Amino acid sequence: MAERIAVGVVGCGFFARNHLSSWRDLAGEGAALAAVCDIDPAKASAAAEVFGVPRWYSDPERMLAEERLGLVDIATRMDTHRELVGRAIKHRVPAIVQKPFGPDLAACAAMAEAARGAGVFLAIHENFRFQAPMRRLIEVVKSGAIGEANWARISFRTGYDIYKGQPYLLTEQRFVILDLGCHVLDLARALLGEVEHLSAETQRRNPRVRGEDTATMLLRHRSGAVSMVECTYESRRLPDTFPETLIEIEGSKGAVMLRPGPVMEVTASGTLTTSEADAPLLPWAERPWHIVQESVFATCSHMLAALRAGRSADTSADDNLKTFALCEAAYEAMATGRAVAPRVPG
Numbered sequence: 001m002a003e004r005i006a007v008g009v010v011g012c013g014f015f016a017r018n019h020l021s022s023w024r025d026l027a028g029e030g031a032a033l034a035a036v037c038d039i040d041p042a043k044a045s046a047a048a049e050v051f052g053v054p055r056w057y058s059d060p061e062r063m064l065a066e067e068r069l070g071l072v073d074i075a076t077r078m079d080t081h082r083e084l085v086g087r088a089i090k091h092r093v094p095a096i097v098q099k100p101f102g103p104d105l106a107a108c109a110a111m112a113e114a115a116r117g118a119g120v121f122l123a124i125h126e127n128f129r130f131q132a133p134m135r136r137l138i139e140v141v142k143s144g145a146i147g148e149a150n151w152a153r154i155s156f157r158t159g160y161d162i163y164k165g166q167p168y169l170l171t172e173q174r175f176v177i178l179d180l181g182c183h184v185l186d187l188a189r190a191l192l193g194e195v196e197h198l199s200a201e202t203q204r205r206n207p208r209v210r211g212e213d214t215a216t217m218l219l220r221h222r223s224g225a226v227s228m229v230e231c232t233y234e235s236r237r238l239p240d241t242f243p244e245t246l247i248e249i250e251g252s253k254g255a256v257m258l259r260p261g262p263v264m265e266v267t268a269s270g271t272l273t274t275s276e277a278d279a280p281l282l283p284w285a286e287r288p289w290h291i292v293q294e295s296v297f298a299t300c301s302h303m304l305a306a307l308r309a310g311r312s313a314d315t316s317a318d319d320n321l322k323t324f325a326l327c328e329a330a331y332e333a334m335a336t337g338r339a340v341a342p343r344v345p346g
């Protein structure tokens with residue numbers, strides 16, 4: 001049995017139940033849910049009861065001071081991340097923080113630098129590249145089966161009512177690029193490598209929302225590959241494939257597609273192979289969220305293994321600065337009407 005790592009979860013809101021379920025399921029890998037915290041005591045105590053967590057707190061500073069945590073998982077919204085990450089670093093507790101890393105690049109850079117300076121593990125819960133279909137897709141591209149990947153379309157388009165569970169999204173000034181764009185831009189990096197420049201057009205198609213709810217971006221990667229990366233929460237197309245990301249990648253020797261289902265089509269050596277690419281349905285998961293829920297488990301498992309091995313997570317703070325720099329570049333590109341090179345701090 002792996003050495004026990006005491007885990008504390010901060011934030012017991014809408015999405016945290018997926019983190020709590022995952023940590024509970026990771027007991028076999030040594031994770032031990034020791035404490036939960038929410039500034040709303042009712043949410044903290046309810047989470048402790050549902051997930052059988054020994055202690056709950058309404059003050060994150062107290063939890064960090066009183067518990068002997070080996071890991072703190074911050075599942076709150078971005079405006080709280082800087083303060084909470086700062087507290088974790090002060091107590092020298094390895095930390096994971098939900099996406100978006102922070103509200104702007106300066107805040108993200110400050111958190112990454114503080115963690116680097118203190119030598120404290122800091123990873124971002126950027127879960128899309130850990131989704132079961134994406135893990136397979138990345139494997140196919142890396143295997144060389146389609147040759148040099150040189151064109152892609154990465155597309156997340158839905159009209160699913162995300163505002164029901166996350167009403168705060170209605171009032172975000174910088175909305176879809178930070179909330180969803182960070183996921184699809186991270187996939188573009190994971191699949192095709194770093195980006196030289198990008199251009200972007202945004203739209204606010206739903207009059208109820210404050211920020212942009214649709215983004216269409218065009219990326220030139222350093223490898224020479226070109227990708228179209230798109231996301232919207234305001235599509236009326238049927239069937240609605242929420243929460244699937246649909247992907248087409250063409251390479252010098254073949255192609256790979258993720259079609260609705262999700263179904264994977266690989267064309268290699270002139271032959272098309274089709275296979276089912278859905279995520280397993282974990283016992284606590286429910287459709288249509290199960291692909292996301294399984295990826296939360298896979299992300300937590302990856303983070304735990306990286307921490308234990310003394311290495312950075314694939315989506316470390318420093319790695320995620322590159323994704324966040326793409327989000328900032330997209331806002332600048334939209335505002336100026338020009339292609340913008342991402343500026344990665346540090």
Ligand SMILES: NC(=O)c1ccc[n+]([C@@H]2O[C@H](COP(=O)([O-])OP(=O)(O)OC[C@H]3O[C@@H](n4cnc5c(N)ncnc54)[C@H](O)[C@@H]3O)[C@@H](O)[C@H]2O)c1
Nearest residue numbers: 011012013014015016038039075076077078080098099100
């Ligand atoms: N990766 C994904 O697939 C995915 C999906 C949905 C949401 N998210 C992210 O998860 C994060 C949380 O989203 P949510 O919808 O659960 O939000 P939420 O508002 O429902 O929950 C946040 C909780 O944090 C608590 N909180 C706020 N400040 C705190 C503090 N200083 N200390 C302790 N608790 C505090 C709030 O009381 C609330 O209960 C967001 O960053 C969101 O983008 C990620």
